[in-house]
Amino acid sequence: MRRLLRIEFIKVRSYGAFWIVLAIYALIFIMVTSTLRMIESSLSVSAVTFFSFPDVWHHLAYIASFMNILPAILIIMLITNEYTFKTFRQNLIDGLSREEIVYSKFILIGAVSVFLIGLIFLWGLVRGLIAGHFDDFGDVYKKIYFLLRLFVQMSGYMSVAALFAFILKRSAISILLYLVYVVAFERILRLRLPDEIDRFFPMKNFGGLIPDPGTIALQVPSDGSTLSPDAAIALAFAYILVCLGGCYLLVNRSDL
């Protein structure tokens, strides 16, 4: 696994587009969380207590949950590039197995998630300490599990993106169809279905991992339209595994 991570790192280390997308993500995230009006319009939370520990982790994770499409597009680019440049074929000839080709991309997904969430953690920590709205130092880490849920959510978005990329092999069409699915198709499908069924849909399920902090604050009782957090995490992991398996079947059956 370390070897695969190292291979992926050499591939992206001096790939400008990769770092530009990550920089855009960081920039948008910092801008949004620094603009009081945007916070108050998107969350039902007072901007004054936004960076208060321990709720800051929930707030930041919720803001980040709207931005998962960006790293997902990045993953599509990185996978379809390998088809365009025929480098998957070369990797295979050089001695990577078909399993390793798929695993290395999922390891990359994990690494990108860890990197972005690390940035979010640092940002929350710095701003939280500056704001100083906490009584006990133990409060700082109390709701940090929201960042773990964000990890599952972000990796889930990227795993679905990887499946689109491995199926379609070309970047423009993969990105387009992925966006159509995430933004429109699943929602249209869900319109016709009752909540008991549509809460199992991947995007809806990923969304349910980090609920709106406002509704929690208002103690809105669960209406059954989303799964319980534990069930949602388990289902999200299942979806990631299904994507991994799907990608593996695709790569294993075809000529590269």
Added chain:
Amino acid sequence: MAYILEAENLTKHYGRVKALTNFSLTVEPGSICGILGPNGSGKTTCLGIMLGAIKADNGSYEWFGKPASHHTRRRRIGALLESPNFYPHLSGVENLRVVAAIKNRGSKNIHTALQTTGLTSRRNSLYRTYSLGMKQRLAIASTLIVNPEALVLDEPTNGLDPQGIAEIRTLITEIGREGKTIILASHLLDEVEKVCTHVVILKAGDTIASGRVSDILGKDNQVEVASENMEALESAAKEISGLQSCKKEKDKLVLKFHTNVNTAELNGYFFDKGITLSHLVTKRKSLENLFLELTSSHA
């Protein structure tokens, strides 16, 4: 270890297109095996199958005496398939680092590989700025960074200028002299003739000839002769035993023999008949002629 590579009855059809039919090949250690055929004859398909990139419909192959389905065996091979495939946004040296990491080797050979292929001065330039010849050289460099036990090269001199072609051929011959096994696909007949010890000739996916280059080339011998008195020469030539054919070409006579011919004896024979030769040259049949002959007879 008997064979470096043993392939049996490899077959691959794309719909109705028969890319490769019942291709078999054994490669002994230390030999340089050429796979020769026109464009679209199945060379890349057969190498692609043996390198794991293409799934065969039928047949089996073994590298180093073991079934090659396991990818780690490919790490002992340096391979270049079809066009050079690298990451355009990485420099030459970074692309080689990717290959070294895949093959699980350190990067200590990268420097020598770049030097051998003459890319040292451009090693830090992005791959997309390389000329076609440089791309091809980088592909060859990538096959060398592991000190491979076997080299598989598909059209290695594609896109190179005459000097580059000569350099690569020298390189291949040198590597072969070190005792490494090389499998070389080419549509350039004289490349195979100059470099290879064994040859397989493909046409539309079918194997139409295979064996030692010297055997395939030495099947019949040709001699060109000329003299002041061509009529006397021709009638005398037709009486030689073991003559297969006698053809007039411009101001020369091309004699084909069934067996190897001794030019000194031939000269003496004509001299005894009172004919002085002004021209006597043995002509090794070029692979090109052979190739045209073989392919046309199978058309």
